[in-house]
Amino acid sequence: EVQLLESGGDLVQPGGSLRLSCAASGFTFSSYAMSWVRQAPGKGLEWVSVISSSGGTTYYADSVKGRFTISRDNSKNTLYLQMNSLRAEDTAVYYCAKGGQSGAIRVGFDYWGQGTLVTVSS
Amino acid sequence: DIQMTQSPSTLSASVGDRVTITCRASQSISSWLAWYQQKPGKAPNLLIYKASSLESGVPSRFSGSGSGTEFTLTISSLQPDDFATYYCQQYNSYPTTFGQGTKLEIK
Numbered sequence: 001e002v003q004l005l006e007s008g009g010d011l012v013q014p015g016g017s018l019r020l021s022c023a024a025s026g027f028t029f030s031s032y033a034m035s036w037v038r039q040a041p042g043k044g045l046e047w048v049s050v051i052s053s054s055g056g057t058t059y060y061a062d063s064v065k066g067r068f069t070i071s072r073d074n075s076k077n078t079l080y081l082q083m084n085s086l087r088a089e090d091t092a093v094y095y096c097a098k099g100g101q102s103g104a105i106r107v108g109f110d111y112w113g114q115g116t117l118v119t120v121s122s
Numbered sequence: 123d124i125q126m127t128q129s130p131s132t133l134s135a136s137v138g139d140r141v142t143i144t145c146r147a148s149q150s151i152s153s154w155l156a157w158y159q160q161k162p163g164k165a166p167n168l169l170i171y172k173a174s175s176l177e178s179g180v181p182s183r184f185s186g187s188g189s190g191t192e193f194t195l196t197i198s199s200l201q202p203d204d205f206a207t208y209y210c211q212q213y214n215s216y217p218t219t220f221g222q223g224t225k226l227e228i229k
Contacts, residue, residue, distance in 0.1 A: 035218075044209065044220060044221075044222050044223045045158075045160075045166065045209055045211075045220040045223075046220070047211075047217055047218045047219065047220065050216065050218070059216040059217065061217050062123075062217070095165055095166075100156075100168065100171055106154065106213050106214065106215070106216075106218075107213055108156030108168055108171040108172075108211060108213055109156070109158075109166075109168060109211075110168045110171075110177065111168075112165035112166055112167075113165065114165055115165060
């Protein structure tokens, strides 16, 4: 059974930093691209970042480019999101999501974690 | 960036109704489109990928169609469990983008 378990969400002050983790199990983690998608309270889905299966390719939404860094450790089956210079508008539930096709980066997301809440407020 | 526009934003329907949600892309995305269902407080759930392929385990009352810039999600006979918010997503190019969502409500 595929499982994605996010952690690391917290209350942080504007300008602060946070690192999210997503522990994966139930599939060959190193074969799939992984993404972070966020959802502000009461709002729709916003894609944040993607990393290829090998970690060699990454893309970011303009809203987080230069502030967030996605990475993965295939030996630990874990995805990360380093979030720096946080702003109030980054407040959201952050989901990690698994790419739906082995080896592909342009994919839909067939499994999602339960989400972790990041609140940016003074 | 490719903009995805869903209509309607809210849809009121009854159990047993046939409903259709439309998603339009600002430029051609071939068939690189997915549909998700999301219930309050839960993560989204993939229903359809590549515009018309039904994800494993998803009931056959859900179907998707379209290509290029116009796509539809159809639920052939609404069940109580189907009242939720639905999102389309294009993955033709990054940044991948979602529609704003369609909330399906009980009439």
